Amino acid sequence: MNIQKPNIPKGTRDFGAIEMARRNYIFSTIRSVFALYGFQQLETPSMELISTLMGKYGEEGDKLLFRIQNSGEKAAEAPEKGLRYDLTVPFARYVVQHREEIQFPFRRYQIQPVWRADRPQKGRYREFYQCDVDVIGTSSLVSELELIQIVEEVYRRFGMRVCLHINNRKVLAGIAEVIGEPDKMMDITVAIDKLDKIGLDNVNKELSERGLNEKAIAKLQPILALSGSNEDKLNTIAQVLAGSETGTKGVAELREIFDLCRTAEVKLNIELDLTLARGLNYYTGAIFEVKALDVQMGSITGGGRYDNLTGIFGMPDVSGVGISFGADRIYDCLTELNLYPESMMDSTQVLFVTFGEAELRYALSWAKELRTQGIRVEVYPEPAKMKKQMGYADAKLIPFVAIVGGNEMESNTVMLKDMASGTQEALTIEQLVATLKK
Amino acid sequence: MNIQKPNIPKGTRDFGAIEMARRNYIFSTIRSVFALYGFQQLETPSMELISTLMGKYGEEGDKLLFRIQNSGEKAAEAPEKGLRYDLTVPFARYVVQHREEIQFPFRRYQIQPVWRADRPQKGRYREFYQCDVDVIGTSSLVSELELIQIVEEVYRRFGMRVCLHINNRKVLAGIAEVIGEPDKMMDITVAIDKLDKIGLDNVNKELSERGLNEKAIAKLQPILALSGSNEDKLNTIAQVLAGSETGTKGVAELREIFDLCRTAEVKLNIELDLTLARGLNYYTGAIFEVKALDVQMGSITGGGRYDNLTGIFGMPDVSGVGISFGADRIYDCLTELNLYPESMMDSTQVLFVTFGEAELRYALSWAKELRTQGIRVEVYPEPAKMKKQMGYADAKLIPFVAIVGGNEMESNTVMLKDMASGTQEALTIEQLVATLKK
Numbered sequence: 001m002n003i004q005k006p007n008i009p010k011g012t013r014d015f016g017a018i019e020m021a022r023r024n025y026i027f028s029t030i031r032s033v034f035a036l037y038g039f040q041q042l043e044t045p046s047m048e049l050i051s052t053l054m055g056k057y058g059e060e061g062d063k064l065l066f067r068i069q070n071s072g073e074k075a076a077e078a079p080e081k082g083l084r085y086d087l088t089v090p091f092a093r094y095v096v097q098h099r100e101e102i103q104f105p106f107r108r109y110q111i112q113p114v115w116r117a118d119r120p121q122k123g124r125y126r127e128f129y130q131c132d133v134d135v136i137g138t139s140s141l142v143s144e145l146e147l148i149q150i151v152e153e154v155y156r157r158f159g160m161r162v163c164l165h166i167n168n169r170k171v172l173a174g175i176a177e178v179i180g181e182p183d184k185m186m187d188i189t190v191a192i193d194k195l196d197k198i199g200l201d202n203v204n205k206e207l208s209e210r211g212l213n214e215k216a217i218a219k220l221q222p223i224l225a226l227s228g229s230n231e232d233k234l235n236t237i238a239q240v241l242a243g244s245e246t247g248t249k250g251v252a253e254l255r256e257i258f259d260l261c262r263t264a265e266v267k268l269n270i271e272l273d274l275t276l277a278r279g280l281n282y283y284t285g286a287i288f289e290v291k292a293l294d295v296q297m298g299s300i301t302g303g304g305r306y307d308n309l310t311g312i313f314g315m316p317d318v319s320g321v322g323i324s325f326g327a328d329r330i331y332d333c334l335t336e337l338n339l340y341p342e343s344m345m346d347s348t349q350v351l352f353v354t355f356g357e358a359e360l361r362y363a364l365s366w367a368k369e370l371r372t373q374g375i376r377v378e379v380y381p382e383p384a385k386m387k388k389q390m391g392y393a394d395a396k397l398i399p400f401v402a403i404v405g406g407n408e409m410e411s412n413t414v415m416l417k418d419m420a421s422g423t424q425e426a427l428t429i430e431q432l433v434a435t436l437k438k
Numbered sequence: 439m440n441i442q443k444p445n446i447p448k449g450t451r452d453f454g455a456i457e458m459a460r461r462n463y464i465f466s467t468i469r470s471v472f473a474l475y476g477f478q479q480l481e482t483p484s485m486e487l488i489s490t491l492m493g494k495y496g497e498e499g500d501k502l503l504f505r506i507q508n509s510g511e512k513a514a515e516a517p518e519k520g521l522r523y524d525l526t527v528p529f530a531r532y533v534v535q536h537r538e539e540i541q542f543p544f545r546r547y548q549i550q551p552v553w554r555a556d557r558p559q560k561g562r563y564r565e566f567y568q569c570d571v572d573v574i575g576t577s578s579l580v581s582e583l584e585l586i587q588i589v590e591e592v593y594r595r596f597g598m599r600v601c602l603h604i605n606n607r608k609v610l611a612g613i614a615e616v617i618g619e620p621d622k623m624m625d626i627t628v629a630i631d632k633l634d635k636i637g638l639d640n641v642n643k644e645l646s647e648r649g650l651n652e653k654a655i656a657k658l659q660p661i662l663a664l665s666g667s668n669e670d671k672l673n674t675i676a677q678v679l680a681g682s683e684t685g686t687k688g689v690a691e692l693r694e695i696f697d698l699c700r701t702a703e704v705k706l707n708i709e710l711d712l713t714l715a716r717g718l719n720y721y722t723g724a725i726f727e728v729k730a731l732d733v734q735m736g737s738i739t740g741g742g743r744y745d746n747l748t749g750i751f752g753m754p755d756v757s758g759v760g761i762s763f764g765a766d767r768i769y770d771c772l773t774e775l776n777l778y779p780e781s782m783m784d785s786t787q788v789l790f791v792t793f794g795e796a797e798l799r800y801a802l803s804w805a806k807e808l809r810t811q812g813i814r815v816e817v818y819p820e821p822a823k824m825k826k827q828m829g830y831a832d833a834k835l836i837p838f839v840a841i842v843g844g845n846e847m848e849s850n851t852v853m854l855k856d857m858a859s860g861t862q863e864a865l866t867i868e869q870l871v872a873t874l875k876k
């Protein structure tokens with residue numbers, strides 16, 4: 001037999017018991033908040049037709065698609081397939097394909113892995129989970145409010161302090177418009193982003209190097225000097241954008257969102273942040289990013305409004321808004337901040353340790369009774385040496401061991417050992433249940 | 439813009455809200471039973487190195503592997519990858535790769551999709567979930583008992599009547615051995631399987647056609663006439679197999695498993711079934727299959743003991759036993775038997791319906807309060823026509839609608855309509871919470 005050294009493809013991961021318990025905690029917390037807002041779960045296939053995926057993520061994205069072939073099938077026989085690259089395009093495809101069955105506004109969430117043939121590096125994997133939540137079929141800004149409330153509640157449950165950065169694509173477009181450089185939107189946001197690091201003079205120099213004329217740079221100065229509360233900032237921006245219909249609409253949307261947040265008593269830190277642009281081309285209104293306040297980590301949640309996501313599949317002019325929680329980064333934050341609850345692990349509560357066939361059978365009877373009481377029980381499956389069985393309990397961090405010997409069988413008890421304190425006492429089954437249920 | 443008709447690859451499926459709720463119910467039921475027995479969750483990557491997968495599923499299996507290519511990567515640069523074909527080979531790979539971190543006996547479960555390029559047909563998909571549970575690193579038959587107990591408890595929770603068919607590979611090998619036809623094991627089981635349909639004479643005729651001589655067929659007669667209780671059957675088999683060491687060992691294992699089931703008061707229907715062979719080559723001891731009693735459906739759960747699963751990865755002679763629950767078939771059974779609990783859906787409990795901006799804001803405040811009480815709430819995001827909003831609640835089967843008009847705002851109430859009965863009454867927020875929590 002040819003012996004192989006076992007390994008997995010680079011950029012992929014195995015998740016053992018502790019990682020799975022943590023990941024399940026993250027997913028179930030997020031899911032239960034989504035459900036409070038009436039979002040329902042959707043799952044789409046891991047593979048989509050390659051025609052569904054190609055051209056949706058830019059030239060760079062196309063190169064990062066994983067393509068799938070059947071081993072036994074000739075290429076010509078089967079349409080090409082690829083692994084899901086994100087959850088947004090499959091969602092758009094689903095909405096159009098099932099438009100007759102769906103109630104609009106359609107509220108769905110989706111928690112599934114996606115695959116990208118990126119170069120693997122620290123924190124970047126080729127298979128990772130996204131947790132997306134979207135409302136599609138309404139342009140009401142109440143949906144933006146709800147997503148902000150969801151962010152607030154999810155991180156409240158995690159016990160993490162975060163700040164939500166908000167911007168609006170119409171505002172960015174308006175700025176580019178009023179300074180007469182509609183194509184320079186990205187250059188402007190990149191420059192604003194450097195303000196803290198390199199100072200105003202250097203930013204202006206860089207803007208000039210990027211091809212903005214003096215007049216444009218002059219017009220930008222109030223934007224660069226933006227400070228104060230979100231309202232102060234909005235007032236300044238509103239003045240600058242007075243001449244742009246799009247920009248003025250963007251300001252009005254932001255004002256409305258802030259107003260809705262006051263109505264719903266949102267306590268989350270929200271910061272109007274003009275440096276926030278987000279790369280994806282399909283955003284048309286509000287855009288969001290969430291950052292952790294107590295950990296150095298990039299954006300842990302992000303999204304925005306789009307007005308034509310479903311157009312490519314033949315259903316134009318459907319407005320929607322969505323955000324995506326980055327499970328891997330949230331995992332790293334919670335680990336660094338040590339925020340996982342103790343009750344999260346559903347691991348074994350008690351291990352039965354025995355030294356003979358009769359004792360083993362006695363333990364099996366007790367285990368059956370405990371399990372009907374909802375207690376998670378293991379019986380060491382063979383009467384091995386004491387040291388081996390205790391070592392197993394130790395290594396698996398099982399908190400209690402129930403030892404069964406001749407004396408215990410005679411008195412219809414077990415000797416329960418508390419692995420943390422080392423204390424032990426003889427207990428009847430009723431006493432054992434009571435102790436373990438504490 | 440090039441408009442595409444949206445579609446998905448053949449053999450794959452989208453799962454909407456109801457399907458997801460049902461699937462989650464199945465998975466969470468199975469998971470919570472696994473946890474009661476101290477099994478912990480493992481997840482492995484969707485893609486494995488092609489060298490891990492090839493040659494493990496026979497020639498036919500190799501042809502059903504989906505291979506993966508990076509779009510932007512030259513074939514020579516990257517090692518070949520393939521989509522997971524089952525959960526057993528990745529489990530074996532994991533055990534060997536992580537042998538230093540694992541506590542043996544290692545108890546793990548794994549609930550993940552697998553992919554096979556089978557020809558799609560009714561009930562057969564190219565992407566489907568498996569729910570595997572295994573103990574590896576002990577040959578104790580207590581593990582067989584535990585898997586039987588898990589089967590009993592899972593189907594008890596589902597409310598399904600099932601029968602567990604049990605056999606032992608050593609018994610099958612022993613029968614082939616004592617009749618002098620060690621290579622004819624499969625022919626014999628196929629023939630026994632036809633006994634009910636074609637009768638003893640025809641079975642004997644068929645055995646002869648399959649190349650068994652008269653003496654061999656004569657020796658088989660007690661096996662073909664097998665009847666009575668499991669114990670009666672075992673006694674007959676024991677006599678036939680007295681000359682075979684392997685066969686006698688198999689009988690002893692079966693007796694031991696039945697005895698352990700009595701100790702643990704297993705109430706499940708268990709039937710010793712010599713026609714049960716299971717195709718996979720790696721089984722060496724007990725083999726199981728579970729069939730529904732009230733639905734026509736193939737095997738819904740199956741597995742067995744293997745003695746050398748990890749050998750190919752360089753870790754020989756590790757005995758284990760496992761079973762796999764077929765989620766898709768269980769789904770179909772529960773649907774046909776109408777066994778899904780009502781409480782399974784975590785869908786919206788109440789929809790707020792409003793007719794103006796002020797009412798919408800009033801509803802947002804109420805919704806916030808209800809959600810802090812754990813109630814799942816939607817607010818229709820825009821003040822649309824009554825008919826449209828009520829139609830939305832109807833189509834989504836939302837049980838209650840809270841209508842907000844000028845009167846309600848003045849009296850600090852909402853008008854709660856019970857969508858099933860059509861009755862409605864004005865409620866304060868405390869009354870509303872109490873009603874919805876009922």
